[in-house]
Amino acid sequence: MIKKAIVPLVLVALATTTMSIRAAAEKKQVMLDKVVAVVGNSSILYSEVKETSRMLIERRRQAGYPSDRDPFNEALEALLMQKLLYNQALIDSVQINTSDIMQRAEDQVNAMVEESGSILKLQAEHHMPIYDLRELIRRRYEEQSYASAMQNEVTSKVTITPGEVERYYKQIDKDSLPIIGQQYVYAQITKFPKSLVEAKQRTRERLLEMRERIITGQTKFSVMARMYSVDGSAIRGGEMEPTVLAGFVQPFADALAELKPGQVSEVVETEYGFHLIQLIDKKGDIYHCRHILLRPTYTAEELIEPMRTLDSIADLIRKDSITFEKAAMEFSDDAYSKRNGGIVSNHDLLERYNAFDAKLTATRFLEEDFGMGTGKSIEDYNAIKQLKVGEISPAFRSQDLVGNELSKIIKLVEVIPPHPASLDEDYLRIEAMALADKQEKEFRKWLDKKIETMYIYIEPEYRNGDFENKHWVK
Secondary structure: OHHHHHHHHHHHHHOOOHHHHHHHHHHHOHHHOOEEEEEOOEEEEHHHHHHHHHHHHHHHHHHOOOOOOOHHHHHHHHHHHHHHHHHHHHHOOOOOOHHHHHHHHHHHHHHHHHHHOOHHHHHHHHOOOHHHHHHHHHHHHHHHHHHHHHHHHHHOOOOOOHHHHHHHHHHOOHHHOOEEOOEEEEEEEEEOOOOHHHHHHHHHHHHHHHHHHHHOOOOOHHHHHHHHOOOHHHHHOOEOOOEEHHHOOOOHHHHHHOOOOOOEOOOEEEOOEEEEEEEEEEEOOEEEEEEEEEOOOOOHHHHHHHHHHHHHHHHHHHOOOOOHHHHHHHHOOOOOOHHHOOEOOOHHHHHHOOOOOHHHOOOOEOHHHOOOOOOOOHHHHHHHHOOOOOOEOOOEEEEOOOOOEEEEEEEEEEEEOOEEOOOOOOHHHHHHHHHHHHHHHHHHHHHHHHHHHOOEEEOHHHOOOOOOOOOOOO
8 A cells, every 4th residue: 555655754754853863873882783784875774773663663552553564674674665765866866955954953953952951961862962963863854855755756646547546446345445534514704804904014014124124234034034934934044945936926936036146025915925035046947035924913803803793694694684605605705615605615725736626626524624724724623513504603713724814604514424435425535545556556666666776785684574575685
């Protein structure tokens, strides 16, 4: 299964913890460490395998599932796969975000210093200077990132047709069909604060003040980003992964294209909020930049106002003075749902990732479909749990897909109870299963070919383990 292809990389990533770094430090104790395998230009140490197997055992314990496989051997195979993917990624010139790796390594070291109590204690525990420890962690994160990127290069090229989905479904034993959990269909009416214009102006003014401080040399762009940006890149001083202009939303891309290295843009508004952008450098068509993102903020009174409006609308609907569908069309600020009687779909999510296709539209949502980055907030789910079919919630605060503040009321339209997966009712979920199955098979074929052509050596005493892929031992 595809999970078996992916899980080893996750396990190896989990092994990059304080324990695994401590194990690496044990290399100085020759009696306890040695090379057990070599893949391409990468060696695998006994200490690496031991610590990865410990993490595997802990993961099994937490998940509550047993395994017949020896954890040491399973860990060795996971590392063999990671080293192979890493070496192939270098051969194929696969690109990764190195700035993110450096920040992750720095965060890891800072956490370890805090746990140890001081830098001196940490260095004593690991028998190496902190800069060597930081470099060791950085290399491990880098290897994991290359391996994951290489695996994604292989699996992302796999596509599936409706005919293949149907054949996949028919070959599943009906007693083995997955159970689809309880699903919800709901409708919404949303309202942004009326003071949105004023809030936007306040945000522009804050960014203009920051820009002035940066340009006059009072502070650095990266410092301001860390302090004030609401984007995930804030932890890296606003630094974004180098990419082509088409990888940025408009008009962010337009503003970036006009900048020279080191130059700071005017305030730029996008669907995500308001930005200041600084170009770090440009190599060919690849732009490397950092940015500060702010979203409009509101006073308590400004946030209460749309909730009052929505509660009034809900009262009219409950009194049959207006239907929910008509109220959604007249009053809702959500462009995606208002024309469909307020029914919530995944249209916004598909459009955001440039994957919109009518056949991918979904209006049924599982509990796990609610959460950050899905466009279906936890607040939505919490409101749904309190409703019976046909009921309307009180107004509550929420956020849209890109994090903008809004308020909404929702109506529970339908609850679909748990049931065995059906091709008619659950096509998208079965399609995802069929695609994962096909990706796994293609990845296994690719892996077999790479094992044949890449240099792999395993010390004789470790060759008799129960390897899932029998080609490792040559």
